Amino acid sequence: MKIQSVRARVFEWKGKTVPPQANFCSNAMDALYDRGDSMKTFRFHGWTVVEIETDDGIVGLGNVALAPHIAKAIIDQYLAPLVVGQDPWDYEYLWQRMYRSTLAWGRKGVAMAAISAVDLAIWDILGKSVNKPVFKLLGGRTKERIPCYYSKLYRGDLKAMQEEAQTFLDQGFTAFKMRFGYGPNHGTRGVAENLKSVQAVREVIGYESDLMLECYMGWDLDYARRMLPKLEKFEPRWLEEPVIADDVDGYAELSRLSAIPISGGEHEFTLHGFRQLLDKKAVSVVQYDTNRVGGITAAHKINALCEAHSIPVIPHAGQMHNYHLTMSTLASPMSEYFPQFDVEVGNELFYYIFKGEPVAKDGFLQLDDTLPGLGLTLNTDYLDQFQISE
Ligand SMILES: O=C(O)C(=O)C[C@@H](O)CO
């Protein structure tokens, strides 16, 4: 079997979007005074879809949601020529070929996200070629069902947050991730607002459910040092991305400082990046995203590294490419899960581009042992709401 063609298309959502609310999620732009839409960096309304076809007609699907047009250019100009004519079963060789030929300017960020998209499509082909789901090629079924946590609860009106939490508590979820709305530039009022929101959600879900707290890189080390003791009474399952991804020593200090587990990884890349995080004991929960970190080839290695370090892997964002990694290792106890909503931040777009995403039931997800590859097809129901560029 040989790779015959690589097609990368950018799907830009032109449909209805939920307008962002101020302070709906702390983020790295909060450190700057606002000169316009500080939330612009926070909307992922484009997605690159990669279709790789082999000489015997198998088509593998990959995807990347970071800087989609740049990712497409990297795939078209640099990566596709490296894999066309090659055997997809040589996936380690092909991964190294893509990684080493872009090392001078790649390694992390959009270049590695582009490599991830090609790698996902290659693994989709591998599964389809032997009529097996990808997780069966990685270690098989390690769970009867995948426990998942409900993820949204963006900061807004506290009553609305409580109603949202109640809705999904009633659907059987026993783990919830909420977003802080305030950080260092919002002073003591912001601290109070942050604590009020955690209190409000805890009042609904109680203490028999897990509660995860998301900062999305919107705090800094000093602010996180001051917030951690105030948060301990709420017994969070983890505090996520309290500082920017480059502040690895900051992560390590916070991890030493508090009993609250510090999580991160959705903005880290490759086995090498996670080796650094683990060597420095920077995080207690690893959250790579398989469509960023280096694809399945890289994520599979990171799973093994985390198993050796007894650090749980709970991949970012849910989505099928991550569910196969969670299903196939005991190192990954659960998945993140965003139900399908109207398009807001962009995590939701996955449902509008692809069909096949499992829907959670009673707080669990299921994968199909008989569905080959990643188990996704392109969703044709919303094509008229996308601007698609070849
Ligand atoms: O789901 C997450 O962990 C994210 O970081 C996504 C973004 O919506 C902020 O929470």
Ligand SMILES: [Mg+2]
């Ligand atoms: Mg996050």
